[in-house]
Amino acid sequence: MPRPLRDRERGSRAGVTRRRLASIGIAATIAAAVIVGIASLGPGGSITPVGEVQGAAATGAPPSVASISGQVAGRARPSPAPIARGLTPLPTPKATPHPTPAPVQTLTGYQWPLPNGRLTLPFGPTPWGSRIVDGERFHDGLDLATFCGDRVVAAHAGTVLAAGRRYDAQMGWVGDLKPYLARLDEKGLYGTLPIVVVIDDGNGYRSIYAHFGKVVVKPGQVVRAGKLLGYEGATGRASGCHLHYGLFSPLETATIAIDPQVVKRMKVPGLEIARVDPLLVLPAQRKSPEAARPGPSPGRRSAGIGVR
Known part of the structure; x- marks a missing residue:
């Protein structure tokens, strides 16, 4: 077996x-x-544990599963930028607030630019205004009158920005001035404009003085309140000697419209920065023998130096 x-x-x-x-x-x-x-x-x-990606311990990156889930339709979803340890993220910058003009009620140091002048046309609605507010023609300053050649003084201390017939860049127009200035050059119209002084009052506002017969200050000159600027006249579109006095702030965002016929004829911008009633900053007028003295009738004034 x-x-x-x-x-x-x-x-x-x-x-x-x-x-x-x-x-x-x-x-x-x-x-x-x-x-x-x-x-x-x-x-x-x-030893690197099973399932952990090398480098994760050094960078704080999640496991490989996260990198797989980060793929969207074949495109990698960008991961947030890493922040180094010990550094604080920069705060999100805040929008810079737009500067605003000081309240008119806080303005001080103003005096009458034509000390003995009579108010012949106030600030506000008027049939002769070249500005449009709430659908009505509007006068954007004060018209004061005494007699041709009277002394016009600075209503407030400040720096002269313009003196003469080239002043529009300082007037608060809102829009492109090039077509208007080109028209003045092409047609030789500067001689038809009023003689104007614009002063930076040093408080966020500008004073406008118009229709001088002659000025005695220059751009860049620093003046005190009461300083002689020139002499009352009737340059520009005016029917008699007077002073147009206006006040505005370049920081103001409100605007007023210009008469469409003026815009079409003169090619000026259709808007300007809103004006302030000068009576809000000027002291109460004093009565004096000189102020009571009769003067020539001011007649019909131009209701704004933009009418040319």
């Missing part, structure tokens, strides 16, 4: 062979694990 014995031996040998192969497989698996573990050692011998 030798055959059965050989079968048992063969079976025994086969079992030994299988056990050896299994041992070799286990050893190979362990060796591979050791190799992988050594390869997974980070700098300095630290």
Whole structure:
């Protein structure tokens, strides 16, 4: 009965062979694990945990799952810019508020520019105005009169911005002046304009003096209140000698409209910065023998120096 014995031996040998192969497989698996573990050692011998991206511990980046979810339709969604540790993010800048003029009620230091003048046309609605407010013609200053050649003085201390017939850049127009100035040059119309002085009063406001017969100040000159500026006249479109006095702030955002016929004829801008009633800053007029002295009838005045 030798055959059965050989079968048992063969079976025994086969079992030994299988056990050896299994041992070799286990050893190979362990060796591979050791190799992988050594390869997974980070700098300095630290071990990177399974599933963690190398570098995440240094940068604070999330695991690789986050980078996968950051893909949108084939385009990478930009991640927020990193902020270095120990640095505070810069605050969002706030919008710079627009400067506003000081309330008119706070203005001081004004005096009458034509000390003995009579008020011949007040600030406000008038049939002769060249400005339009609430659909009505409007006079944007005060007309004062005594006699031709009377002294006109500074109503407030300040710096002369314009003196003569080239003053429009200082007048508070809102819009492009080039067409208007080009028309004046082409047609030689500067001689038809009134002689005007514009003064920066140093308080956020400007004073306008118009229709001089002659001026004695120059741009850039610093003047005190009461300083002689020139002499009452009738230059420009005026029917008699008088002074037009106006007041406005370049910081003002409100505007008033110009008569459309004037805009069309003169090519001036259609808007100007809103004016202030000078009576709000001027002292109560004093009565004096000189003020009571009769003067020439002022007649019909131009209701604003923009009418030319």
